[in-house]
Amino acid sequence: MSAVRFILIQLLRFGLYAGVHVLLISRLVLFELGWCFLYLGFLLFLPLATPIVVQLLLAFAMGLTMDIFYDTGGLHAAAAVLLGFLRPWVLRLLTPRDGYDSGDAVNVHQMGWQWFGVYLTLLVLIHHTAFFLLELGSFLHFGITLGKILVSALFTGLALLIIQLLFYPVRRGRN
Template sequence: MNSSFGIKYIVQFILFVALQILLMDNLVLFSTGFCFIYVAFLLFLPIGINKVWLLFLGFLVGFTVDIFYDTMGIHAAASVLLAYLRTHLLNLLTPRDGYDTNDAANIHIMGWRWYLVYTFTLLLFHHLAVFFLETISFGTVWYTLLKVVASTLFTGIVLIIVQLLFFSSKRASRT
């Protein structure tokens, strides 16, 4: 791992957390669809990242959002769950030729179907954790499930737009 690699992901961390806190906090669709763009930091990390490091980064990004949202660890728990499930989902989605360890989850490189399954599955589990930890009640289960589905679709569409606009179609350079 070289220094430009590290700087790239530090900038992504700051950018996605800042977007979440400054912009997405106020962007809600019909009081049910919330966009948690900060999870893009975890989803877009290289496929070959160390699992322990990934779990630590999941906690760090979630805890940072929790500090600003005053949510007492809900986002940290959901982000660690996402980081944990990410490695298992990547194993299930492994292409025949395997992954290039320098590659990140990129719609241009991995293809639409792979990217959509990867993104929406992890977003669904993340959002289930966030909203059910927030509610801690099954009395409003249908409304909570509506929030999960609406937020998963909203966040997924935003992440697709981010991928198409800002991420390269070239493979990561080997260094």
């Protein structure tokens, strides 16, 4: 894939995830405890071979975009950059015995349910913990914050799993 095509595809994905999140998903709140951070799908589903510098820049751009729309003063950017920074470490932690192939992608159909579940759970929980603790600014109401982290992580994880199942292709075995 050429560099120009890759950049155009990533820009289109960026716009879709940000647009759908801002226009539709941000209005969904579960029991005043759970919010769906759908825009994380853009960062989590980047190709495995994406360099860390590019991941950090994209994470900052996506987080800053969310901060601009929600006037959150850098909360989204800080949590998204943390996710972008830790993603390669989690990928290394979950590396299959034979390593990743050059064509591998973060795809539940390709990598399997167990790998995808651990990957998604770890990174979404890290992001949500950082976001809600930064939002709180202290440990004064930690019980409510822990509830927000868990319910939001479950909500976001399920939404991202549904996106994977609906919109990411199933790779058939080669004959």
